[in-house]
Amino acid sequence: MKKAKYLALTLVSIILIGSPAAFGANNNSGNIAADKYTGNNTASANAPTSGEKNTEPEAKVKLTFWTMGDMNYEELANTYMKEHPNVTIKVQNTGDTNAHHNKLAAAFSAGSGTPDIFQLEAGFMEHYLGVQDKFYNLNDLGAKDIQTDFLKWKWKQASSVDGSFQLGLPADIGPTVVYYRTDLAEAAGLPGDPEGFSAAIDTWDKFAAVAKDFKEITGKYFSDLTDLTFNALRDQSVDEIYFSRTDGTFFGDTNPYVKRAYDFTVKGIQEGWISNSEIWSPEWEQGMNDGSFAVVIGPAWLAGKIKSSAPDSSGKWRIAQLSEGVGNWGGSFITLPKEGKHPKEAYEFIQWLVNKENQLESFKTKGLIPSTPALYEDPAFADFKDEFFGGQQTAVEFGKAANRVKWVYYGPLHDKADTFFKNALRNVSEKKADPAKEWNYAVKQAKTLAPPG
Incomplete structure (x- = not known):
């Protein structure tokens, strides 16, 4: 008898997965490469060390964040750290999409070395849902409260069959x-x-x-x-x-x-x-x-x-x-590997990272199409005109298309x-x-x- 557990992949089988044609590309000010997340080399963001002016300063928290390619997540992390002086976020960027995911799989196999926060390409989602025990269930951290902020089909891509487990928060789409x-x-x-x-x-x-x-x-x-x-x-x-x-x-x-x-x-x-x-x-x-x-x-x-x-x-x-x-085709999610020691603080950051305002910023600076449909009617998004496309309001067309997608x-x-x-x-x-x-x-x-x- 064929069993559903067949779909749960071993860690070894995850290593070296993927095909270059399975991934998208990031519109970086109108100039992109063939691979969606091909971009910068490792970069880090250093936070202030002074505590907030509270009666009892919050404990210092250090988070590592692995990202792919030419994103604006390092800049957003710097902004977040200024507002949360107790949090330090070190951003490590990998240019190659396959190498990025294989590195996580290798860390899982070794039993150590995973980041607190991991950007997961949509094409790899089903592989990692097969080992969801290696990640925090974001529903336990409050993700259900923000579910309606995102496209339904995008949210479902990172959900278990019954919807009880949420592996990632939606970021960009394709x-x-x-x-x-x-x-x-x-x-x-x-x-x-x-x-x-x-x-x-x-x-x-x-x-x-x-x-x-x-x-x-x-x-x-x-x-x-x-x-x-x-x-x-x-x-x-x-x-x-x-x-x-x-x-x-x-x-x-x-x-x-x-x-x-x-x-x-x-x-x-x-x-x-x-x-x-x-x-x-x-x-x-x-x-x-x-x-x-x-x-x-x-x-x-x-x-x-x-x-x-x-x-x-x-x-x-x-x-x-x-x-x-x-x-x-393409897009990504922000996930929390379970080895991380600060899930509460990590979740607070990623929830902020993918909110409406910051997805708009990612669109404006890197061309990432947002997964928050409320933006599609926002003039700050919809009024964008692209001269390469004859001055057409291209964001409007992308928004129309996003609303027509059905989960599969x-x-x-x-x-x-x-x-x-x-x-x-x-x-x-x-x-x-x-x-x-x-x-x-x-x-x-x-x-x-x-x-x-």
């Missing part, structure tokens, strides 16, 4: 949108304005028809990649994608959303409106700049990648809403299974392989990942 070239759209007779373009592709049938016509009129590709096209439909699955959250069984072959995503992408390949470039490749980046394709379907953080890859096309891009539904379970084996289907599509595109045979082989491989009977 809702999916459609980036498109207005010059190419208008050359094919499509609306150049975001509302009109969104309406033109608001179902996948309409998307495919527009894409086919676009290729016939312009001779160019409509969509940039097989991977991102497949992702967009795959992530519209209801509740689960490849694996059951209850017992870990594979059911991707009978999930109609996975089959639809596969067949739709095959259709784009065969009709010639999906480029055969690979994600993060020089050809993909060049295609953004020279107009080899009209559309890039991707998360909010990809805006920075487009800016850095396509400087010559500034002002020609806009952001529209995705057909039928929205997925999320990925599971610790998602990336491995997903790779089989991506390889199948690549074979269809590059080798003209038979789509049905490639699908069957991908399913056969994915089934080997499921727990034994």
Whole structure:
């Protein structure tokens, strides 16, 4: 009998997990790298040592905080320490996302060396929910009281099945949108304005028809990649994608959303409106700049990648809403490993770190899309205009997309299974392989990942 406990990973299995393509990227003043949290080297923040002017000064507390990449968390920690002189927060920043999480897994295995506070990338969440006993349950520290401040789907990503255990507080997110070239759209007779373009592709049938016509009129590709096209439909699955959250069984072959995503992408390949470039490749980046394709379907953080890859096309891009539904790729949570000796003080800090005001600051300084929906109507967020996107209020579009996301379970084996289907599509595109045979082989491989009977 297949058991739910199969999903609880050992510490050894967590080490060296992850795939570079599973993570997002941080929009750093409009200029980002391919990996979401690639950024600074180790940095630390030192606090004042004087106590607050109380009748009884509070005990000194030292906290360590491991972060990823080019965040503004060091600056926020400095601000917090000025307001809480009894607290010292040492921020250690790791540039590589995999190395960051492997370092924590190694500390868990060794039984020592974990930080008080750890920034956890969303793509790793299911791995660490499998060893939730290594973390403080934030519900025990008061997290339930602030749950309604955050997007429901984002909160649920860090929750146990019954919701009793909360592993992390929501930080940034990566809702999916459609980036498109207005010059190419208008050359094919499509609306150049975001509302009109969104309406033109608001179902996948309409998307495919527009894409086919676009290729016939312009001779160019409509969509940039097989991977991102497949992702967009795959992530519209209801509740689960490849694996059951209850017992870990594979059911991707009978999930109609996975089959639809596969067949739709095959259709784009065969009709010639999906480029055969690979994600993060020089050809993909060049295609953004020279107009080899009209559309890039991707998360909010990809805006920075487009800016850095396509400087010559500034002002020609806009952001529209995705057909039928929205997925999320990337983002992070703030967690408290259980080895930490000061959970109360650590929780007080992380609750402050992800509040509405500080998520707005993270957006303004680093482009991190907030997980607090109250900000989406706040003029300080909504009025932001991006000249690269023709002065469009891009934050408004990201907020619309974030509110359309529905929670879906990925599971610790998602990336491995997903790779089989991506390889199948690549074979269809590059080798003209038979789509049905490639699908069957991908399913056969994915089934080997499921727990034994």
